[in-house]
Amino acid sequence: MSDEDKKSEGASAESNSLESSDASSSLESTNESTIQNATSTGKIVESAVESGPKRSFVQKIISRMNVYLLLFLFLLVLAGGIILVTYLASKKTEKNTVKTQSLSQDTLKQLATTDVTVGQPKQVLSVQSNAVFAGKVLIRDSLEVAGPIQVGGSLTVPGITVSGNSIFEQLQINKNLGVQGDASIQGQLAVQKGLTVAGGATFGGSVSAPALAVNTLQLNGSLTLTKHIIIGGATPSRENGSALGGGGTVAVSGSDTAGSININTGVSPSAGCFVKINFSQKYNATPNVIATPIGASAALIGYYVTRSSADFSLCAANNPPANASFGFDYFIVE
Numbered sequence: 001m002s003d004e005d006k007k008s009e010g011a012s013a014e015s016n017s018l019e020s021s022d023a024s025s026s027l028e029s030t031n032e033s034t035i036q037n038a039t040s041t042g043k044i045v046e047s048a049v050e051s052g053p054k055r056s057f058v059q060k061i062i063s064r065m066n067v068y069l070l071l072f073l074f075l076l077v078l079a080g081g082i083i084l085v086t087y088l089a090s091k092k093t094e095k096n097t098v099k100t101q102s103l104s105q106d107t108l109k110q111l112a113t114t115d116v117t118v119g120q121p122k123q124v125l126s127v128q129s130n131a132v133f134a135g136k137v138l139i140r141d142s143l144e145v146a147g148p149i150q151v152g153g154s155l156t157v158p159g160i161t162v163s164g165n166s167i168f169e170q171l172q173i174n175k176n177l178g179v180q181g182d183a184s185i186q187g188q189l190a191v192q193k194g195l196t197v198a199g200g201a202t203f204g205g206s207v208s209a210p211a212l213a214v215n216t217l218q219l220n221g222s223l224t225l226t227k228h229i230i231i232g233g234a235t236p237s238r239e240n241g242s243a244l245g246g247g248g249t250v251a252v253s254g255s256d257t258a259g260s261i262n263i264n265t266g267v268s269p270s271a272g273c274f275v276k277i278n279f280s281q282k283y284n285a286t287p288n289v290i291a292t293p294i295g296a297s298a299a300l301i302g303y304y305v306t307r308s309s310a311d312f313s314l315c316a317a318n319n320p321p322a323n324a325s326f327g328f329d330y331f332i333v334e
Contacts, residue, residue, distance in 0.1 A: 102126050231257045234280040236311075241276060243316050245269030254330070256280055260294075262327045265320050273306075273315035277330075283309045287334040298326035 103125070233255030240250055247266030253259055256279045263274050289307045291314060293299040302317035314328055 102128070231255055233257060235259070236280050237278045239276040239278070241273035241313070241315070243269055243272040243274045243320060245320075245322060250275045252277060256283075256332065258329075258331045260327060260329050261314055263298075263325070265322055265324050267322055269320045269322055271316055271319050273313045274320075276311055276313045278311045279309075283334045285309055285334060287312075287332045290331045292329045292331075294327040294329060297321060297324055298328060301326075303328070 231254075235252065235254065236256055236259075238250065238252045240248075243265075244250060244263070245266035245268050248269060249264045249266075251262040252275065253262075261275060261277075286307055286309050289305050289312045291303065291305050293303060300318075301320045304315055304317060306313045306315065312330075312332070314330075
């Protein structure tokens with residue numbers, strides 16, 4: 001390389017170093033000026049803040065509140081509003097939407113003299129004062145009464161259902177009366193016709209009846225009779241025995257419970273049975289037969305009885321007198 005070339009390269013290198021030094025110095029000056037400006041600007045802002053109006057304690061708290069807390073409070077307020085709207089809507093639906101209509105004095109006077117249709121079917125007629133109807137009242141639909149009903153005259157209904165307690169001063173039933181539950185009668189009960197009881201009956205006091213017909217009567221206490229005992233029933237059949245003798249006869253009157261036997265002996269009667277009496281209805285077991293002789297001649301023959309659930313026989317242990325008349329009474333219980 002020639003000396004001129006080396007001199008020119010050295011000159012260019014010096015010029016580049018000078019340029020770089022100049023550039024760095026300009027940057028340094030620029031940075032310093034920027035820092036000074038920022039410092040002065042901060043001081044101006046601080047001075048402006050310090051010189052501005054002072055904030056209150058509430059404003060400081062609000063400025064420091066978290067945005068999430070504000071969102072939570074917003075959601076609470078929104079939920080409360082929804083609940084309030086729902087509650088008011090439910091109260092509104094519970095209200096009766098049927099309109100009521102009151103009657104003025106002029107309308108009442110008009111109703112008293114003419115036939116007038118008041119209101120619509122979906123409306124409610126409200127009468128605040130007492131109402132007196134001189135004529136008949138016809139209700140085409142059901143009648144609901146919130147208070148008690150007092151009827152001064154007779155009450156005619158095709159059917160009545162009473163769910164609670166009811167008090168009747170006088171009740172007349174022309175047809176059937178059906179009581180599904182218990183019935184308590186504090187006063188007297190008068191039945192003009194028959195009374196049929198499917199189950200048992202318990203009476204705390206005396207029962208008075210001109211006639212009492214029962215299939216089975218069971219007494220747990222004493223039986224007191226102030227008058228006669230009259231026993232009825234069918235007359236049992238009979239069969240003559242050998243103790244009557246030739247041409248002898250026997251007659252029976254009474255029932256299976258009590259009766260009389262009249263005996264007329266004939267020729268040459270002998271010891272044995274006078275008559276065999278067959279019950280019209282058999283006993284459940286062999287009954288007790290009580291025979292009582294009528295007259296001295298009946299007592300002298302040495303009589304006795306044989307018995308079963310279907311019949312009994314009146315017999316003589318000795319030879320009875322011929323061509324004699326005597327009798328016996330009998331009483332039978334099981």
